[in-house]
Amino acid sequence: MIIDLGIMDYEESYRTQKEFVRLRKLGEIEDSFILAEHYPVFTIGRTGSIDNLLENESALSEKGIKVLRVDRGGDITFHGPGQLVIYPVIDLKKRGSDLHRYLRDLEQFIIGLLKEFAVFGERAPGKTGVWVHGKKIASIGIAASNWITFHGLCLNVSPDVSFFSMINPCGMKGVEMTSVSGVLGRTVTMNAVKEKAIGLINANAVLA
Numbered sequence: 001m002i003i004d005l006g007i008m009d010y011e012e013s014y015r016t017q018k019e020f021v022r023l024r025k026l027g028e029i030e031d032s033f034i035l036a037e038h039y040p041v042f043t044i045g046r047t048g049s050i051d052n053l054l055e056n057e058s059a060l061s062e063k064g065i066k067v068l069r070v071d072r073g074g075d076i077t078f079h080g081p082g083q084l085v086i087y088p089v090i091d092l093k094k095r096g097s098d099l100h101r102y103l104r105d106l107e108q109f110i111i112g113l114l115k116e117f118a119v120f121g122e123r124a125p126g127k128t129g130v131w132v133h134g135k136k137i138a139s140i141g142i143a144a145s146n147w148i149t150f151h152g153l154c155l156n157v158s159p160d161v162s163f164f165s166m167i168n169p170c171g172m173k174g175v176e177m178t179s180v181s182g183v184l185g186r187t188v189t190m191n192a193v194k195e196k197a198i199g200l201i202n203a204n205a206v207l208a
Contacts, residue, residue, distance in 0.1 A: 001030060002198055007037040007081060010068065017150045020089040024148045031090040033201050035194060038079040040163065042067045045141050048075035048171060055166040072151035074128070074141035075171030082159035082179070084193055087152040097147050103128055103140060106153050109200065110138045113155065116196040119183050129170065130155075135178035139170055157181065157193050 005013055013036045023029045042053060042065070050057075050067075052075055057067050079085060092102060107123055110130045114121040114137070121130040121137060130138040138155040156179035164177040180188045 001032040002201060003032070003034055004194065005034060005036040007039065010038045010041045010043065010066070010079060013038065013085075013087070014070070017087050017089065021145055021148050021150050024089050024091060025146055029089075031088070034087040034089065035197070036085045036087070037081055037083060037190065038085060040065045040078070040080040042076060042078055042167060043070045043072075043141075044068070044076045045070060045072045045074035047073070052076045052168040052171050053166070054168065060166075070141075070151070072141035072143045074139070076167045077139050077141065077154065077170060078159075078163045078167060079154060080159050080163055082157055082181075082190065083154050084157050084190060084197065085152065085154045086197065088149055090149050092144060092147040092149060099142070099144065102149065103142065106140050106142070110140075110153060110155055112200060113193070113197055114138075114180065116200075117180055117184065117188060117193075119180055127170075127172075132178055132183050135176040136169060137178050137180070137183070155180070155193070157188055157190055 017034060020032055044050065053067060060067060107130055111121040119132060121132050124131050128140050129136055138153060140153045141151050142149060143151045156177060158179055158181040161177045161179060169175045169177060
């Protein structure tokens with residue numbers, strides 16, 4: 001099952017994820033994929049540090065931008081309009097109960113999706129995510145409950161990447177961020193990327 005939540009508050013999409021996890025545990029739904037965009041928000045994973053937020057939290061709050069502690073792996077990242085977020089809710093027990101393999105599969109899914117737009121992503125040794133020409137274009141942060149996954153991946157399609165200057169992305173200093181539109185030098189629509197992403201999911205590409 002694939003659902004597209006459109007653009008919505010991060011916390012609301014999290015509640016949707018948790019409900020899907022509950023239903024997946026009960027066997028009431030099959031493996032599912034939740035697509036979304038979010039209003040501007042910074043999220044910090046379980047092992048993340050607030051020190052990697054370089055902007056004053058109170059000043060962000062005054063602008064209506066939240067900073068949230070969340071129960072995924074990884075450090076701090078930004079979500080905002082123009083960024084495609086995909087939350088797979090899948091049973092890893094059917095895939096060898098291997099989180100490391102799952103992370104690599106998510107990276108490969110992103111690389112395959114980028115290739116649909118003639119953008120050639122690559123891994124960086126020892127790091128999670130996908131890079132293009134040395135700049136990070138996609139981030140991954142996952143969690144699992146009884147081997148049912150939630151959280152997931154985010155791909156920069158055409159967001160305002162200046163928000164990333166307010167953090168050390170994924171806890172890494174000096175990381176430059178890019179987007180599909182930035183790499184290609186033209187605007188790529190979210191609908192176009194979603195269409196290709198859904199096609200790859202339906203074709204059982206990588207995440208089968």
